Amino acid sequence: MDRKKIDELIERYIKVSFTVTKRAEELVKCEIDPDITNEQHYLLRYIHQKERCTSTELANVFRVNKSAITAMINRLVEKGFVRRIRDEKDRRVIYLALTEKGSNLFASTEERVHKVVGSFITKFSEDEIESFIQTYEKLANVLLELEVES
């Protein structure tokens, strides 16, 4: 691959990822309950998927400091969507889980988010979207592997 082509691809990637990220965030915002933010919805998604998890785990997955997680989780706890459960074996650890209310909010919101994502994905052929996502997943794995080095 020659230098010129590489530079062209880099420029295109930077531009397109900017556009898609901004627009996708906006679409998600339209679908979620106005009572929560996009980031809060992503937290609910992660906790839902794991059933329960710790602040340290969230900080690592969301790439922020633990204190940022404390602040966001506090808001979700205040709103009654998340609860803290102290580990009885290791009393330093506090597990986070969705409440009934949080679970319901997540389910109904995620259904709308799925619909809107689906409305775009179905504009592509199965082959095209499958190979797109495969490359995207490879890229994600490359980025995830970096962590080992740091």
Add this chain to the structure above:
Amino acid sequence: MDRKKIDELIERYIKVSFTVTKRAEELVKCEIDPDITNEQHYLLRYIHQKERCTSTELANVFRVNKSAITAMINRLVEKGFVRRIRDEKDRRVIYLALTEKGSNLFASTEERVHKVVGSFITKFSEDEIESFIQTYEKLANVLLELEVES
């Protein structure tokens, strides 16, 4: 495409885009001058590319209210990276442009960002990355067309 496959693709897309976005933001942050934020770098990039633009245009491209742009541009002006230029024909309009200092900062930062993006892109074959970006661009266009409807 059957329902089950669609749902699988949606799940994979949501997951992978989350991961890549978070990790990419983190990498950019490592490369940019600690004196500016990622969003500020993206503003510098856009203004650089357009040579000059307005707040209204930035608000539309960055998908935020104009008052958010005012706040961010104020910070960049205070730091001496951006200057405001009043349009003499239509005195409501204020053009934004990079200063010499802003231009230099952007150039050196963008070089590092290019390098790090390049280090990932070159892990893929030209064919694979070309078709990945093509689909990504199609997706961006689908999202950009929505604007007309709203």
Add this chain to the structure above:
DNA sequence: TTTAATAGTTAAATAGTTGAACTATTTAAA
């Protein structure tokens, strides 16, 4: 049994964001 490390919180500071109210200016309508 001190010392290290780990898990999480608090507090101060800053960036980014929205929404409403505002100024200034230009365009359009009566």
Add this chain to the structure above:
DNA sequence: TTTAAATAGTTCAACTATTTAACTATTAAA
């Protein structure tokens, strides 16, 4: 032509998200 509507941008208050440093509590290791 004068008044009303639209446009461009700013200000302000309130809020979320974030970092860094200092902190508490608890567990693991020397």
